[in-house]
Amino acid sequence: MRVFDPNISTFLIGVGGHAKSLYESLESVDSKLIRYLDPLKADWLESLGIAKISQEDLEKELSKNPQVIISFLGGTSEALKKRLELMKLYNNMGGTLPIITHSRSSISARSKIDDGCQVFAGAMVNAFSHIGFGAVVNTNAVIEHDVVIEEGVHVAPSAVILGGAHIGSNAYIGSNAVIIQNTRVPEGVFVKAGSIWNKE
Incomplete structure (x- = not known):
């Protein structure tokens, strides 16, 4: 398990709205150690002293295990799959994929959080749940006890996953959706915002 280290060089890939929430989770980091990669210039990052890096320069830096x-x-199964592939690519090239947890998230000591996960402000992960590689538990989402979330899943803000549920890889659980206890969401499924999932 690799927890984010504010003293190690860090590269942020992608600079959209989600990246702004990610940055909020990196409260303790010295911005001089962060650079970003994106086709677009990010004025909001550069105003914080964070410079852009090219793909070529990033690949050179990966040998130093940043x-x-x-x-x-994006909020589709294909986009989540592409993100997961990108994470594994950078990992294989030498980059480490730390766990990002906001200081106002709540994570049980009896849960398991894999590398590359992101847990945002107000989110809760309860006892004996397992959050797989690269999964995102967004703002105010609730993961109850004994839940399994496979790799690459995105749990959108304020979604609730009840005890014993199993979420397949690269699934997207929309905002305010409720996954009923002991049900299973198959790989790559998109659960609509505000819906109730009760399928076995």
Whole structure:
């Protein structure tokens, strides 16, 4: 398990709205150690003293085992799959993929959080749940006890996943959706915002 280290060089991939929430989770970091990669210039990052880096220069830096944080690439199964592939690529090239947890999230000591996960402000992960590689638990989402979330899943703001549920890889759980206890969401499924999922 690799927890974010504010003293190690860090590269942020993608600079959209999700990246702004990610940055809020990096409260303790010295901005001089962060650079970003995106086709677009990010004025909001540069105003914080964070410079842009080219793909070529990033690949050179990967030999030094920096931290790489991948932002959100869109709310579809294909976008989540692409993000997961990108994470594994950078990991194989030498980058480390730290766990990002906001200081106002609540994570049980009896849960398991894999590398590359992002847990945002107000989110809760309860006992004996397992959050898989690269998954995102967004703002105010609730993961109840004994839940399994496979790799690459995105749990959108204020979604609730009740005890014993199993979420397949690269699934997207929309805002305010409720996954009923002991049900299973298959790989790559998009659960609509505000809906109730009660399928076995």
